[in-house]
Amino acid sequence: MLEPRGKNRLPLGDGTWHQVSPKYVLVQIITNVFFLVVLAGVALFLGLVLEQAWVWIPAAALAVLQLFGLIVARRQARAIGYQLRDDDLVFRRGILWQRMVAVPYGRMQLVDITHGPLDRGFGIAQLKLVTAAATTGIAIPGLTQDAAEHLRDTLIDVAETRRTGL
Template identity: 50%
Template sequence: MHVDEQWVGVSSRYLGVEIVASILTAVVLCAICVPFILLQTWFGWPALGVAIVLSVVLLVLAPRRVRAIGYVLRADDLLFKRGIMWHRVVAVPYGRMQLIDINRGPVARALGLSELKFVTAAASTGVTIPGLPEQTADELRDRLVALAETRRVGL
C-alpha cells in the first residue's frame, strides 16, 4: 500500500444497519435461552447472562466495526478492508471483475444505503462493500464496470 492512498469509509448511517443486526442477534440469543429457563435447567440463567453480555459487546463494538470498513481505488485494482480483530484486506483487479451487483436490504434501503458486491472467477475473492449511499454505489458500479471493460480488452 502506498502512503498517499486515501481510504474511503462507508456512510455513518451504516451504523444503524449494524445496530439493528446486533439487536436481532441479541433477541435470537436470548430467545434460545428461554426454553432452558422454563425447563429449569441449571444452565438456563447463566446462558441468558452470557447472551446478554455478548449482545452488549456486539452493540458497543458496532461503531468500531463500521469505521473499520473501507476501500480505495488504485491504478489496477480495488483494495477493500474490514475487521477489528481479524483484519481482511483484499485486492480485486479490475480486469478480473465479472459482475458488480448492488443489493439493498430493507433496513439499508430505509436509510438510503446500498451494498456493492464484486464477483470474480475465484470464489474466495468475493468482496462486498456495505453502507454506501445509493448514488455513490451506482456511480462506483458504473466506474468499475468501465474500468473492468478497459482492462479486459487486453486479456
C-alpha cells in the same frame, strides 16, 4: 484512515480512502438490539414457561457476544474502507483480524448491489465484487445507495477497458 505500518505492506500511494456511511452503524445497532430482544423472549419462554434451566447459559453467552458487538460497532465501521487505484480496488476491514484485498479491475466478473429491508429504510446498500478466485471476492457494506451505484458504474467502466483474456 491510516495506512498499515508493516514492512511488507501494500503500497497504497496517495489515493483517497472511502469509508462507509454512518447509517451503517445505526443499522448494525438496530440488528443487534433486535437479536437481543428475540433472544431474551426465547430464553424467558423456555426458562420460565417450559422450565428449561439449561437455556440460561447459552442465552447469556449469546447476549454477551451481542453486547460486545454493540460496543465495537462504531469502531468496526471505521475500520472498513476502500480505495480506487490505477489498476485495482483495495478493500480493508477488521480491527483485530484485519483483511486487505486488492482486486484487479480486469479480473472482476460480477459487480452486484444488495440491500435488505432495514438497509433500504436507511438508504444504504452492500456492493459485492466477484472474481474467478473465491478468496478475492469482497463485499463493501454500508455504502449510500448513490455511492454504491456510482462505484458499480465506475468499476464496470474501468473493468471493460482492462478486461484480460481467459
